[in-house]
Amino acid sequence: MSRPAFTPGMGEIAAQAGPYEAAPFGHALADLADERPEIVGLTADMAKYTDLLPFADRHPDRYINVGMAEQNLVAVAAGMARMDKIPYITTYGVFLTRRALDFIAIACAHSNLPVKIFSNMPGLVNGLGGTHQSTEDLAIMRSVPDLTIIDPCDAVELRQVVRAVADIPGTVYVRNIRGNVPVLLDPDTHRFELGTARHLREGADVGIVSTGTMSGRALDVAEEAAAKGVDAAILHVATIKPFDAKAVADFCASFPRIVVMENHIRSGGLGTLVIEALYGRGAVKPLAHVALEDRFHECGPQDYLETKYGFDRQRLLEAIVEGR
Amino acid sequence: MATEMAARRNAPEPADVTELSRRALNIRRHIVTEARGKGQGYVAQGLGVADLLAVLYFRELRLDPDNADWTARDRFVLSTGHYSIAMYAVLAEYGYIPVDELNTYGMAGSRLPMSTFDDVPGIEMVGGSLGHGLGQGVGMALAAKLDGRDLRVIVEISDGELQEGSTWEAAMSAATFNLDQLVVAIDCNGIQADGPVTTRIEPVADKWRAFGFDTVEVDGNDISKLCAAFDALREFNGLPKAIVMRTVPGKGIPTLEARERAHFVRTEAGEWDKLSAELERSW
Numbered sequence: 001m002s003r004p005a006f007t008p009g010m011g012e013i014a015a016q017a018g019p020y021e022a023a024p025f026g027h028a029l030a031d032l033a034d035e036r037p038e039i040v041g042l043t044a045d046m047a048k049y050t051d052l053l054p055f056a057d058r059h060p061d062r063y064i065n066v067g068m069a070e071q072n073l074v075a076v077a078a079g080m081a082r083m084d085k086i087p088y089i090t091t092y093g094v095f096l097t098r099r100a101l102d103f104i105a106i107a108c109a110h111s112n113l114p115v116k117i118f119s120n121m122p123g124l125v126n127g128l129g130g131t132h133q134s135t136e137d138l139a140i141m142r143s144v145p146d147l148t149i150i151d152p153c154d155a156v157e158l159r160q161v162v163r164a165v166a167d168i169p170g171t172v173y174v175r176n177i178r179g180n181v182p183v184l185l186d187p188d189t190h191r192f193e194l195g196t197a198r199h200l201r202e203g204a205d206v207g208i209v210s211t212g213t214m215s216g217r218a219l220d221v222a223e224e225a226a227a228k229g230v231d232a233a234i235l236h237v238a239t240i241k242p243f244d245a246k247a248v249a250d251f252c253a254s255f256p257r258i259v260v261m262e263n264h265i266r267s268g269g270l271g272t273l274v275i276e277a278l279y280g281r282g283a284v285k286p287l288a289h290v291a292l293e294d295r296f297h298e299c300g301p302q303d304y305l306e307t308k309y310g311f312d313r314q315r316l317l318e319a320i321v322e323g324r
Numbered sequence: 325m326a327t328e329m330a331a332r333r334n335a336p337e338p339a340d341v342t343e344l345s346r347r348a349l350n351i352r353r354h355i356v357t358e359a360r361g362k363g364q365g366y367v368a369q370g371l372g373v374a375d376l377l378a379v380l381y382f383r384e385l386r387l388d389p390d391n392a393d394w395t396a397r398d399r400f401v402l403s404t405g406h407y408s409i410a411m412y413a414v415l416a417e418y419g420y421i422p423v424d425e426l427n428t429y430g431m432a433g434s435r436l437p438m439s440t441f442d443d444v445p446g447i448e449m450v451g452g453s454l455g456h457g458l459g460q461g462v463g464m465a466l467a468a469k470l471d472g473r474d475l476r477v478i479v480e481i482s483d484g485e486l487q488e489g490s491t492w493e494a495a496m497s498a499a500t501f502n503l504d505q506l507v508v509a510i511d512c513n514g515i516q517a518d519g520p521v522t523t524r525i526e527p528v529a530d531k532w533r534a535f536g537f538d539t540v541e542v543d544g545n546d547i548s549k550l551c552a553a554f555d556a557l558r559e560f561n562g563l564p565k566a567i568v569m570r571t572v573p574g575k576g577i578p579t580l581e582a583r584e585r586a587h588f589v590r591t592e593a594g595e596w597d598k599l600s601a602e603l604e605r606s607w
């Protein structure tokens with residue numbers, strides 16, 4: 001099957017200011033597949049744009065492109081999983097969650113098949129508008145029974161997740177981060193563990209609960225907030241389902257106010273989970289929520305969109321410092 | 325094992341049509357047993373594919389009735405989950421499930437629901453959402469091909485499922501991946517939920533040929549012709565196979581064959597004795 005060779009940075013959105021790693025998903029999967037012959041990698045014409053090419057280069061015999069056919073992508077993966085394979089499948093999140101949902105639910109999750117879904121460009125991470133921005137995927141996927149959902153925050157955690165999901169039973173949905181992915185966590189100390197929230201920063205004044213790439217932004221902006229005299233703690237919730245409700249509730253109990261940050265629409269994602277965890281325990285306290293409004297977004301440069309839709313540094317800083 | 329399999333495929337045992345016909349009758353009897361007293365069920369479709377299932381389980385498929393999870397088995401994927409009534413019938417006839425259990429079909433707490441779940445021994449897929457079967461069959465055949473496993477994957481789909489776009493996505497990929505151990509058996513019974521099949525699906529066989537399948541068209545209620553169709557498509561030539569079967573809903577019970585609206589048969593409680601008698605007379 002002809003395809004372009006992988007070059008680092010291909011499919012990348014914008015260069016990061018800090019340290020980064022190119023295509024951690026594809027390289028981690030290629031490494032894991034060296035050890036695990038049952039792993040196969042599938043895509044629906046999106047190998048280049050989902051960082052699957054490093055895997056395809058090293059394991060061409062286990063690389064499958066089904067063409068622009070997302071329902072078939074998931075169905076074929078399900079069939080392979082029934083034949084003792086562990087399929088990792090990639091395409092854009094919008095095409096998986098909106099178009100192939102029935103196949104994820106019935107063909108995979110209903111039978112707890114080990115299909116590992118790496119869903120790309122989740123949230124406001126590109127300028128292509130509502131057709132390509134998977135801003136409501138957590139809300140959709142949370143409704144699928146027996147599905148595990150993971151939203152890693154950086155290259156270090158993403159690598160760990162790629163490895164971990166092979167041994168997590170059943171169907172797993174991962175919000176993949178492609179291209180040049182920031183390195184934020186210490187690979188020697190950070191350990192992804194399914195269903196366990198992680199403290200990324202200690203603080204006394206405000207508690208930030210965040211997931212995915214917003215945890216990196218939270219770390220970044222928390223330093224700026226500290227300079228303004230507001231000391232923020234950060235609890236990073238990489239596993240959306242099963243949700244670590246107790247850790248979140250305990251964390252929230254130790255702060256006078258809470259900020260939830262997620263790259264997702266306001267309803268049905270992390271914020272909803274936090275509120276459920278708190279109200280379920282009778283806890284009510286001020287909660288600022290940085291999230292996307294329930295709308296389709298226009299096309300345009302990333303920084304323009306982030307400012308327009310409230311993901312810029314100023315907005316994040318306001319949420320932390322002023323609690324709104 | 326490879327030699328054994330190749331020999332089996334290239335020179336199958338001569339079809340004992342009488343024996344297969346007896347099995348098909350038993351499958352139909354089991355279907356009536358399942359439906360009896362319920363007043364309703366997907367009886368007509370089940371009766372229509374009874375001959376195919378007899379040929380598959382007692383001639384084509386390499387299975388082990390004592391070990392449903394035998395990894396080297398051929399895979400039979402029933403894509404039409406509502407044909408479960410026929411699937412349970414053949415599984416009972418084959419020895420995967422007890423014949424007595426058929427009485428529980430569709431009842432509360434039964435493991436034999438009106439749409440297939442894969443927790444029943446011998447059922448390879450969760451059915452009910454149409455258009456799922458061929459893609460999963462492609463995945464099974466692809467995995468077998470990657471591993472050099474010498475097994476066949478036979479997928480049953482219906483003419484109604486030709487309306488599902490995912491069926492054609494799967495068909496394209498089957499040809500792309502040269503899945504010559506994949507056989508799709510298309511049950512063309514002409515009915516769907518609201519009545520006759522509505523969309524312009526003909527010419528069905530030409531469509532499969534155009535999608536790269538080695539294709540034959542056959543009377544799906546003629547056992548000797550079904551056997552000949554499977555024999556005709558036994559060659560490993562790089563092409564996936566398609567058998568377009570023309571079947572009669574309710575086949576074997578004239579009263580049901582004559583019904584115009586046969587998608588979901590509702591029958592008076594007292595009518596089953598008459599239908600059973602018709603079935604026995606048809607043998």
